[in-house]
Amino acid sequence: MTTQAEIAPGVLQVTDRKSARAFVDTHIVPYADAYDRQGRVPEELLERMTAAGLWAPFLPRDTGGGGMDLVTLGEVHEEVGRGCSSVRSLLTVHTMVSWAVQRWGSPAQREQWVPALGRGDVLAAFCLSEPGAGSDASGIASNVVEKNGGWVLNGVKKWITNGQRADLFLVFARTATSIGAFLVPRDTPGVEVTPIEDVLGTRASMIAEISFRDVALGPDALLGPSGFTAGMVLTGTLDLGRYSVATGSVGIIQAALEACAAYASRRTVGGSLLKDLPLIQAKLSDMVTDARAARLLVAEAGRLKDAGEASTIMATWVAKYFASTAAARHASEAVQIHGANGCGHDYPVARLYRDAKVMEIIEGSNEIQRITIAGQAEREII
Amino acid sequence: MSANAKEQILDFVRARYPQAEIDETQDIFALGFVNSLFAMELVMFIEKTFEVTIPNDELKIDNFRSAETMSELVDRLSPARV
Known part of the structure; x- marks a missing residue:
C-alpha cells in the first residue's frame, strides 16, 4: 500500500x-x-x-x-x-x-x-442542481424507477463542482414518493460527463454537466431512508455544504484584507501611501470587522454542530448569508482599492471578486436564505 | 421516562411554533408543521437530548407524528432507560 x-x-x-x-x-x-x-x-x-x-x-x-x-x-x-x-x-x-x-x-x-x-x-461530487432547478430542490426532474430489484436513473445535473474529476456522484432524484439520494460511481454505464468551462468564478473547480441515461443501479445505491425522511439527507448534506461555503467566504474576506493591506502599504497617491488615506482606512477597517464577525458566526455554527444542537441549521444559514454577502462586498472594495491593477492578473483581487459572487449563489441563494431566516424569526419571535 | 420525553419533545416543537396549541397526541404532520428542515431539527434534537442514534429503518413518518410516538421511539432506542 x-x-x-x-x-x-x-x-x-x-x-x-x-x-x-x-x-x-x-x-x-x-x-x-x-x-x-x-x-x-x-x-x-x-x-x-x-x-x-x-x-x-x-x-x-x-x-x-x-x-x-x-x-x-x-x-x-x-x-x-x-x-x-x-x-x-x-x-x-x-x-x-x-x-x-x-x-x-x-x-x-x-x-x-x-x-x-x-x-x-x-x-466525490454532489449532484443536485439541474438545468431547470437550483436552490429550489423541489423542482428537480431527474428520476429513478425501481426495476429488477434495483433502480434505473435518468436525468441531467448541471453546475456540478468537481464533476470533471470526481469518481463518485451523490445524485438526488425523484422516486415514486419523494426525493432520494443515490450513490453512482462515475464509471457506471450511461453516465456522461461534459465539462462546463469559462465560468464567472471558482473557475478551477472543474464544473460539469452530467447526464444519466438509463443508468442501472443496484438496490444498495439508495443512501439513507426513503419516504418522508429522505429529504433529511438533502437537508443535512446541504447544511454542511453551507457551513463550508460560509467558512470559505470568511477566507475570501481575509484574502481581500491581506491583499489590500499589502497593496496599500506600497502604493502611493499624491505623495501619500494609500494606507494613510482615510477612505482607504475605512474600507480596511470594515474588512477587519466583517472578517471577525463572520468568523464568529461560523464558529458558533460549528460549535452547535459539534454539540449536536438542532439550532446549528439556522445558525449556519445566518453565517453563510452574512459571510457571503460580506465577501462579495469586500472583494469588490478590494478591486476598488487596487484601481486598474485590480482588474488585471497581477493581483489576486479580480479572482476574489469573481469567486465571491459565486458564494452568494451556491448552497442556497441568498434570497432563499433570507426567506428561511425570516421564516424562522416569524415563528420564534413575531 | 416517557412522560418526561413527551414533555421535552413538546417543549421543542412549541418553541419552534409558539403560536400553535399542540398536545402530546396531535399529529404535527396534519397541522402542516413538518418540512425537511424541521424534520432534520427534530431528529437532531431527539438524538442529542436522549443520547440515541436513530437508525434508518426507524426514520418512518409514523414515528414522528406526535410527541407520544416520538417518545415511544426514544424508549425503543434506549431500553436501559425504560
Whole structure:
C-alpha cells in the first residue's frame, strides 16, 4: 500500500488552522491565479491534499479518519478558501458526500466508501442542481424507477463542482414518493460527463454537466431512508455544504484584507501611501470587522454542530448569508482599492471578486436564505 | 421516562411554533408543521437530548407524528432507560 509520505514527500499533515495555513501558503496561494486561468486544479495538488489528510479529516477515527471537530474543520476550510475558492469548493462537495455516507449509509455502504473517501482515494461530487432547478430542490426532474430489484436513473445535473474529476456522484432524484439520494460511481454505464468551462468564478473547480441515461443501479445505491425522511439527507448534506461555503467566504474576506493591506502599504497617491488615506482606512477597517464577525458566526455554527444542537441549521444559514454577502462586498472594495491593477492578473483581487459572487449563489441563494431566516424569526419571535 | 420525553419533545416543537396549541397526541404532520428542515431539527434534537442514534429503518413518518410516538421511539432506542 502506498503511504501518504510516498505520494507527496515533505507534505505535513493538516490538523488545525496553523498547519492548514502553512499548507495553503506553500502549496496553493502561489498557484491559485494559475489554476484560475487554466480552469482546473492539477493532479499534483490533489495528491498533496491527500498526503496532508485534507479531504475528510472529520470522519471518525475508526473509519480511518482524523476525528476532527467541525469548528476546526471550518477553520481549515477557511484557510483553504483564503488561498483558492476553487480548491475549497472541491473540499466542500467531497465533505458533503463523505459526511452523508458516514451519517446515512448502511454498514455495507460505509465499508465500501468511507475509508476511500477519507483517504481521498475516491473523490466525490454532489449532484443536485439541474438545468431547470437550483436552490429550489423541489423542482428537480431527474428520476429513478425501481426495476429488477434495483433502480434505473435518468436525468441531467448541471453546475456540478468537481464533476470533471470526481469518481463518485451523490445524485438526488425523484422516486415514486419523494426525493432520494443515490450513490453512482462515475464509471457506471450511461453516465456522461461534459465539462462546463469559462465560468464567472471558482473557475478551477472543474464544473460539469452530467447526464444519466438509463443508468442501472443496484438496490444498495439508495443512501439513507426513503419516504418522508429522505429529504433529511438533502437537508443535512446541504447544511454542511453551507457551513463550508460560509467558512470559505470568511477566507475570501481575509484574502481581500491581506491583499489590500499589502497593496496599500506600497502604493502611493499624491505623495501619500494609500494606507494613510482615510477612505482607504475605512474600507480596511470594515474588512477587519466583517472578517471577525463572520468568523464568529461560523464558529458558533460549528460549535452547535459539534454539540449536536438542532439550532446549528439556522445558525449556519445566518453565517453563510452574512459571510457571503460580506465577501462579495469586500472583494469588490478590494478591486476598488487596487484601481486598474485590480482588474488585471497581477493581483489576486479580480479572482476574489469573481469567486465571491459565486458564494452568494451556491448552497442556497441568498434570497432563499433570507426567506428561511425570516421564516424562522416569524415563528420564534413575531 | 416517557412522560418526561413527551414533555421535552413538546417543549421543542412549541418553541419552534409558539403560536400553535399542540398536545402530546396531535399529529404535527396534519397541522402542516413538518418540512425537511424541521424534520432534520427534530431528529437532531431527539438524538442529542436522549443520547440515541436513530437508525434508518426507524426514520418512518409514523414515528414522528406526535410527541407520544416520538417518545415511544426514544424508549425503543434506549431500553436501559425504560
